[in-house]
Amino acid sequence: MKNKYRKSGKGLEQTEEKFHKTNGWxxxxxxxxxLRRHRAETEDMSVKKLDGFPGIFSDYAVSRKDADKKTSYTVELRSLDSHTNFCTCPDFKKNFLGTCKHIEKILLKPVMIRRRKTDISEQLPERIDNNYFVGITEEQRKRYDEYEYQVSIMLRMAQKHPLREAEMKRLQRLLACMRMLCDSVFILDRKTKDAPKVDELFRILDDI
Known part of the structure; x- marks a missing residue:
């Protein structure tokens, strides 16, 4: 029969110490x-599928990438929502939780269980890079010039005295708006749907 409460382990990292302080020992x-999910999120682990069967319910080898002595543990993944999985690590054997950080690592992101690009690089066609130059519309240019004028005022102020915090934030907002306008006016004005980059993308997709 498992205990309702247990003492947390020692030698925890600083982030986990903060994790413990909010809950007591x-x-x-x-x-x-x-806590084990937190470790799965923060620790860099290697996950390798041990068989060639499709699907995520399988056996996996999980190990820490940054450990001096890399110890690999075998995880048997049987379910995504119940504690019926198994791991050969010492923590799983003694915690009576039905899970551990190695199991949680696989459960966190099932999409990671797939072939890497390096595994299929020889099967891929040669990469082709194309540069497309897309002009802006009259509406984009009009609004861009308005923001550019306001930025020029801020820059003249900066030549006379250091900008205060509020002025610096305003300058950053103006520059951000100028960048967004280069993509589409719609980002700043939902009533205007100027998006030449999107139009160009559709033309490219039609040619594929």
Whole structure:
């Protein structure tokens, strides 16, 4: 019979120490599971599928990438929403939670269980890079010039005295708006649907 509360492990990293301070040293099962998910998110691990069968329910080898001595553990993934999975790591054997950081690493992002580009690089066609130069519309140019004029005023002010924090934030907002206008007026004005880059993209897709 498992205990409702257990003492947290020692030698935790600084981020996990903060994690513990908000809950105290006596923790319940829900907290311990969240802690293992936190470790799965923050630790750099290698996940390798051990068989060639399709689907995610399979056996995996999971190990820390940044550890001096890399120890690999085998995870048997049987379910995505219940604690019926298995891992050969010591933590899984003694925590009675039905999970561990290695299992949570696989459950966090099932999309990571796929072939890497390096595995199929020889099967891919030669890469072709094309540059497309897209002009802006009259409406984009009009609004861009308005923001550019306001930026020029701010720059003249900066030549006379250092900009205050509020002025610096205003300058950053103006420059950000100028960048967004180069994509589409719609980003700043939902009533105007000028988007020459999108139009060019559709033309390219039609030619493929």
């Amino acid at each position: 006596l923790t319940d099962d829900e907290y311990e599971i969240r």
